[in-house]
Amino acid sequence: MSNIAIRVENLGKLYRLGEIGTGTLSHDLNRAWARLRGKEDPFAKIGETNDRATKGSSDYVWSLKDVSFDVKQGEVLGIIGRNGAGKSTLLKILSKVTAPTTGRIKVKGRIASLLEVGTGFHPELTGRENIFLNGAILGMTKAEIRSKFDEIVDFSGVERYIDTPVKRYSSGMYVRLAFAVAAFLEPEILIVDEVLAVGDAEFQKKCLGRMKHVSVNDGRTVLFVSHNMEALNRLCDRSVLLAQGRVEKIADTDTIIGSYVQKNFGSRGTMSWSDDNDSPGNDIIRLLSVSIINEGHDIVERIDIKRKIGISFTYKVLKPGQRFTHGVNIYNHHGVHLISSHDVEQANKQIAVATGVYTTTVWIPGDLLAEGLLTVGVAIMKYEPFEVWLHEENAVSFTVIDPITGDSARGYYTGSFPGVVRPLLQWDAVVEE
Incomplete structure (x- = not known):
């Protein structure tokens, strides 16, 4: 695992529907007895695939099932899938917000997560205090945090409100400061969910540029979940396509986006x-x-x-x-x-x-x-x-x-190729003496 930042092996997460908690006392005792004997959770056997559109026969649903992949150090990996595909559950497990039911993860380095607006912030504390709190959680010293403080405030654009309790921030200000903290306090792994959609277009562009910078220049690893296909394509060389809690495909981002769009929207003449x-x-x-x-x-x-x-x-x-x-x-x-x-x-x-x-x-x-x-x-x-x-x-x-045949309009240059439009233009070559 020398150059692997994250390794996910047979990861699964089982939820019980309709109840708060794991279920009845008998269910909890059965689970505990199985764990003591080193056996599988007995209710995992009756868990069903997470398909929101159909009514199941079991109260147990696999939000994730048999998910495996590696993320290289310094890689920006995209995660794509419909709502309910298991994207957020996967990120919560990687961020240690919740524990997996089956499988395991191996992580090399500190993780900073931006999963939803206000993640890791205490509403009663000011922006300044939350910056130092988040840095301490990441294991940084006060001197290290202070050295990054001005950059964080400048990037977030909330300098005027930095000594105001964050509970008075708008959702956009929350996200600005939260992303700046996550990106500048130098975690080895940065996990970003769809939360950037709350920000304005200018800030989203800054965030994408920052994520690219920390990956290419600083060698840090980024996991990025978004429904913005253009952002994913620009930022991520490789992506994972999730469907109903399982990995459907892992490939270059353009191929994954094509598969996702074709499956979910398809041609409709x-x-x-x-x-x-x-x-x-x-x-x-x-x-x-x-x-x-x-x-x-x-x-x-x-x-x-x-x-x-x-x-x-x-x-x-x-x-x-x-x-x-x-x-x-x-x-x-x-x-x-x-x-x-x-x-x-x-x-x-x-x-x-x-x-x-x-x-x-x-x-x-x-x-x-x-x-x-x-x-x-x-x-x-x-x-x-x-x-x-x-x-x-x-x-x-x-x-x-453009069929790859002898009469292809573009000769050898067929299929996936850069450019949003690709007109066949007239080219004139002149021999100069």
Whole structure:
């Protein structure tokens, strides 16, 4: 374990539903008797997989089950999964907030955790006092903490309130100070949960930069849980995908994000609404359907980059004399907004439209886009004054592919490759004497 900072072996955590505590006195006695004999927890055998969407037959649920992986020293490891996948439970076990039911962990170095707003802070103490308290918990001397104090306060941006009890801080101020304490008091391992989502965009950017710095420059290990795919991709070279308490895959972050998005959202080439009352819109206009089509106007879920991609949406105009235009937004599987386009010609003409059912299609060259899963949102809005009448953010999705064959549009450069858009541009080479 020379260069391994964290080793997780067959980790499991069993919870009992519907009760506070471990259960009845007989359950506790059975558990104690099993431990004395060196046997497995008898109730672990009846524990079920943690699937929130189904009703189980047992009161015992495995929040984590048979989880194993290693984290190298200086590595930034991402942890991805749906709500209820076991991410927070895993971090709590690693942070020693709770004990595992089965398995074990080996940790090399001090751990600082940021699992939720206010973790490790005493609400009655001031910001200054909490900094020294957290440093003492990490085993640092007062002189060591004092040497880092100014950096912590400067990074957090709460200097004016540093001598105010933290119970009077906003959630954003709490997170700012808590992250600064965790990042600057030099733990060997930094564990960060989704809590950074509370901060503003500027502070999130600072946090990501700091985590990268402590990993690359200081050789410290970071475990990072987030639903922000772009942040995960920028920060983590490798990630773990959790599903229903088990490790589904460990691979490079881009592969993990692709697997996660494909499994949970997948390609959906068309979406329709049969009932006007349930369809997106208002009493003026209602969206009936959105589809991805090819050049033959067939509904598809996969498009070769050598072909045009059509986004077609049908809507019903309920009131005559309306003037409006249409828009589409396209996002990649990291959540990056790739394309925003609206019908400029329709907007400029401002033609009054009669009641009826209409279909609008926008065509996009396939070779503009990088390969992968893309999500489409559609909108209809009026001008003068501007007002959005309907906006279906995740209407449909499709996969852009470049088959690795002799007629590949990009030759050898196919599949995963940097760039959010990858247009085939004209290149001119000139021989200079």
